[in-house]
Amino acid sequence: MPFPMKLFALLIIVMAHTASAEQIFVSNEKDNTVTVLDGQSLMIVKTVKVGQRPRGVLTTPDGKSVYILASDSDRIDVLDVASLAIIGKLPSGPDPERFAVTPDGKTLYIANENDNKVSAVDIAAGKIVAEIPVGIEPEGMGMSPDGKTVVDTTETTGMAHFIDTATNKLVANVLVDSRPRVASWTPDGAQVWVSAEVGGTVSVIDAATRKILTKIKFDVPGLTSGKAQPVDIEFTKDGKTAFVALGPANRIAVIDAKSYEVEKYILVGQRVWNMGFSLDGKHLYTANGVSNDMTVIDVDDLKPTKSVPVGRSPWGVAVAP
Secondary structure, X not given: OOOOHHHHHHHHHHHHHHHOOOEEEEEEOOXXXXXXXXXXXXXXXXXXXXXXXXEEEEEOOOOOEEEEEEHHHOEEEEEEOOOOEEEEEEEOOOOEEEEEEOOOOOEEEEEEOOOOEEEEEEOOOOEEEEEEEOOOOEEEEEEOOOOOEEEEEEOOOOEEEEEEOOOOEEEEEEEOOOOEEEEEEOOOOOEEEEEEOOOOEEEEEEOOOOOEEEEEEOOOOOOOHHHOOOOOEEEOOOOOEEEEEOEOXXXXXXXXXXXXXXXXXXXXXXXXXXXXEOOOOOEEEEEEOOOOEEXXXXXXXXXXXXXXXXXXXXXXXXEEO
């Protein structure tokens, strides 16, 4: 019995949808572009021109848009996931680098490095509604899972600043090690992990007491201690494992998030900056700023599986349906 043509056509459509069910977005600082890759084939789908020096990149909670911080253009470009076109712009304040969005998708918090402030942007209104003074050279932005607190890190001050999102007021400061880069919350909201690039540590902060519980150090075999410069921190969905990008060490540290022990170092591309998980959590994508590529890591096997060329000086990674 011949296979019905209508069913065959439907099967082709379903297969095509499955193959493109996930897209990866990598910001390229020196090209002023975002590389879009198909999550199934890892082939480049499109290269999108954006503002100058794109760094921070994140997917909206509804998965329909990707925000790109164009740092030297002092703006946020809004990329539509369906059409892969820039459909709008939002204000960012001067020299934005990293940002975070509230879980309801209504407000963005942006680190403005030159102004020593954090800007809060009402997305629907398209305007800055609050400017929160923090330490010198604000860098990292980490949003709590419940959206009630955002943590900013300041490179020169060496602190993690806790901000109440209901009042947009600074409520606590925690001294960490030198040049803190990223603040990342555990999925249960109990802890904030802060990477210190020059200090070479990750400080684990109790979110309730704002006290440092421990500091994680890195000892990469064959490398001097100064080479391990932690930057981005990403947790698996179950909160059991943390992955820390170690910059010029060209490694990702795999950490047991309960014992705080480093279990493994994974070799990736040169000068690894930031990372992003696939939607199913089975793969981790890393932006390697010097080798101009993205490494794909199998999360179960803890091994790199592929290196994919992208643009020049890749910085951030976001994933969308």
